[in-house]
Amino acid sequence: MASLRAYILARVLLTIPMVLILLTIVFFIMRILPGNPVLAMVGMKASEEQIKTLMKELGLDKPLWQQYLDYLWGLLHGDLGRSMIWGRRPVLQEIWDHFPATVELAVAGFTVSVLLGLLTGSLAAVKRGTLLDAGLRVWGILAYALFIPLLGMFFQLVFGVWLHWFPVAGRKNPLIDVPTITGFYMVDSILAGNPWGVVDALWHLALPSLTLGIVLSGIYTRLVRTSMLQVLGEDFVRALRSRGIPESKILFGHVLKNAFIPVLTMMGLQFALLLAGAVLTETTFSWPGLGTFLVERIEYRDYTTVQGTIVFYALLVSTVSLIVDVIYAYIDPRIRY
Amino acid sequence: MAVSKKALIIIAAIIVIAIIAGALIMMKKPAPQAESVIIIGTTDKVTDLDPANAYDFFTWEVLSNIMSGYFEYEPGTLQLKPALVESYETQDGGKVWILHLKKGLKFSDGTELTADVAKWSIDRVAKIKGDPSWFVLDFVDKVEVVDKYTLKITLKQPVSFYKAVLAVPTYFPVSPNSYPADKISSDNTAGGIGPYRIVKWERDQELVLEANPNWYGPAPKAKKIIIKFYKDATALRLALESGEIDVAWRTLNPSDIISLKKSGKYNVIEGNGAFIRYIVFNTKISPFDKKEVRQALAAALCRDKIANEVFLGTVEPLYSLVPKGLWSHIDAFKEKYGATQNLELARQLLKKAGFSETNKLKVELWYTPSHYGSTEADLAAKIKECWEATGMVEVTIKSAEWSTYLQMTRKGQLPVTLYGWYPDYIDPDDFLYPFLHTGSNRWLGNPYSNPEMDKLLEQAQVAPDQATRAKLYEQVQEMLAEDAPIVPIFQGKLYAVAQKNVKGIVLDPYMLLRYWLIYKG
């Protein structure tokens, strides 16, 4: 276990250069190229003096390297600074305002993708060599190639506009009154003892998470198929079969379990894709998450907010991949660090 | 592993059942919408709830519903009527304004509105120096308390439209016990003295208003207003169609408005807007420093095609910077260049400027892709097509994000740009002075300067009566059409699309929706 601890420590230390590098890239390209948060903020009529005052107030009059060092110094103290536009709220607060929406979408999309991947992948493996197998393989590739906005619009049109089964935008019905405690609507509804809130939140999640889930399921389909075929060919499966254990029990009791390990590794790697896919899903479904928020703030050159969000994303990605690695290490004792 | 797999299956099953159950229930009976609740959807956003720093259309709308000012517009008209003041008088040729406040008005925290509070609020705006602070700083010399309910505002010089300025949300008084004296309080929901108060505020998601129990005026018809924020026009329309919202307010796509109108399922309310769109030529960049070039492009502009094809008739061609419906408006560009595209005149002018089919005028036309809605790229493409119809013009279209666009414009780097204007106060001055007065158009890169024009604009600012001012503004508009540094394209109409049972939506050139008039019946 000591080696695991050392490994974790090394991984944690590795996130520092990652955050620093991404931050540096974003920091400098944003400031060197034209665009200025002050101008986007003040009215068109603002005077030159007013703009200068505001620039000074925001520290934008200092030389670049000093701004950079100031920012790093703040970051070292866990201070992401304040937004440069619209009320100058603390960046961390802005991030927390938008983060729950993204987490809800990501978790739901992730669940859909894994379930769908397991289902199609194992089906393809069991029916190996048949037309169904070939079809499912093509499906796996197609799913990956689907353009999220296209799929999303299709769902909106069919299930929202024509069939009226699901809401097509937003996170909840405005008439269901659930107090905001954590920002996660499902958790809040449970805390408030409002079962309708949970149903409503899930109902709103349906189309976005299906869109995101389908697109991300392609990789799992392929992976589950490959790894199940591998496990099915192993000796212990043959031994189980020879003992007359029913096929379904072998499949669900033993094979799937063993085939799941590579899937777990993939989950860590997929997380970055999940976040990227969430940006497009959020845009298509008017979902007030971190992705759309970032895109909007880049447009206004809200330097501090963009930097903070990038740092946050980087930390998030590293943390998740670390967690997956640790889980993996516990599950598969063959791995030693 | 086995346990987690089982758990996974159970979770999945629960989710699937819940979604299906939810879908079935919701299909059967639409969400219970109480009679007294109105849900309004918008693609705008509330930026800053502090009146000392708020400076955009939608935030002003919200502020106008949770606060009020000394004067306000009578709904449906452009007439100003006293609101928080009982009466008022001006002295010294309009230089001094004496406001007699209504007595016994209380903020939601129990503080009474007195002249002290009113002075404190105005001083607060000046001290904070927020974005709209020029409404105070540019005009006001000093504010004094005469007695408990009487306020005396002394201006730097007489301003003929100061009453309209006094009506802007920047002047809305707030309670000293709820707002800090020298700091912006962006998420402050305390409000002022208004028909509604904020009970829930989740940035970018929803804003919930309830009728203010302390409100002195008639009780609002809808007890509760919920505002839902959507990312784009598509989402807004979908929300209306699924019954999630009662009113789809700004801004639907032109095609959505047309098709929703055609469907007959909704009330489509139309009103005259006072927002305008125009082309700006940087007169310091060659060849746009030549008057003939600007005039030629003004003549070659096809306003009718733009209005009908890009905006499907949801906007109106505009021939002056002063919008139609506002006093002193004249169709200056129509008189000079004709109502529709005038290719012959355009070609004549281009030839005069030294261009021809072989030596084409090269135009770099800039637009910004999201700030003015998703139709912007189509607008730029259409203008290119119209200008190129002369056979003597070659247009390259370029685009930049909003903050980049503004900065490059201000630095005078962009030759031809597309901009839009929402009025600050409803007066011709606000549609002319910021564009044409030397120095005031610095935000456009200081392109145009004409001493004669400056003189007319300055005279009109202080002239006491409307008739004199109207005459001056007519001259200004004629000079504008002649010099053509800025060419108007169209004037927007306002549209609100509501469910059939929603009544009382009043749209007028003041453009802000009054929530207290809306009801279900």
Place this chain on the structure above:
Amino acid sequence: MERLKKLWRRQRVDVALTLAGAAIVLLVLFMAVSAPILAPYNPIVSVDDSLLPPSPKHPMGTDSLGRDVYSRVLYGAQIILLVVLTSTTVSLITGSTLGLISGYFGGAVDRALSVIMDSIYAFPGLILAIAVAAVLGPGVLNTVISISVVYIPTYFRMVRGHVLSVKSRLFVEAAKALGASDWTIMTRYVLPNVLVTIPVVFSMNVADAVLTEAALSFLGLGVPAPTPDWGFDLKNGQRNLLSGYWWPALWPGFFITLLALGFSLFGEGLNELVGGEA
């Protein structure tokens, strides 16, 4: 011939996938190349009333400005292929070169480069591309830059891995002992190994880049109007989708997915055929 037959028998599906992928890619390539001949109209001017449904005159209808959707789709193939192929090639060359240098020479440069590349690699690619594209502003060149930045680490990691594994092999050490220059070793021993995997990785990568390019255009960060561009046209068409005008949005969207599918199928099939696990 005999070998091909055997291959067909054993891996019928894989061959079919590869061929199908190739066919799709060739189709789009054909569209791009012959757009000036095939397109009945100028793609950037109105030629008819706006939002006309598909008809013999306009096989895919007209868009919000009365432009012929079919012509725009054809010309749109040019832009997306240009941007995507250029940017992935830039990534390929830059990433491979850096990987080769870094892996072969090792040391501090290797460590620094690896950390930088790993950081970019781990970060959600689209989000990085959005950040870069938004700051650089719209335009073909800027889009190419934003996309290539995202994919450089893919090649860097792949090539570096190969170099490290080859470097440790005996025959390379023997060659070194015999006095072969760095250049000879790299071109003779390292490159051939890398070249086998490159087609697979490259086509998968292009598939991904197609979606990234479309996403950037969809978010308004691609090529400025009125250039025909699938991602942008999808976004522009979305505005009228709910009013029943599905064609200006559907066709560009369909071709984005088709092109991504083509490259994916090709890469996936090829991967199975060469027996690799890229």
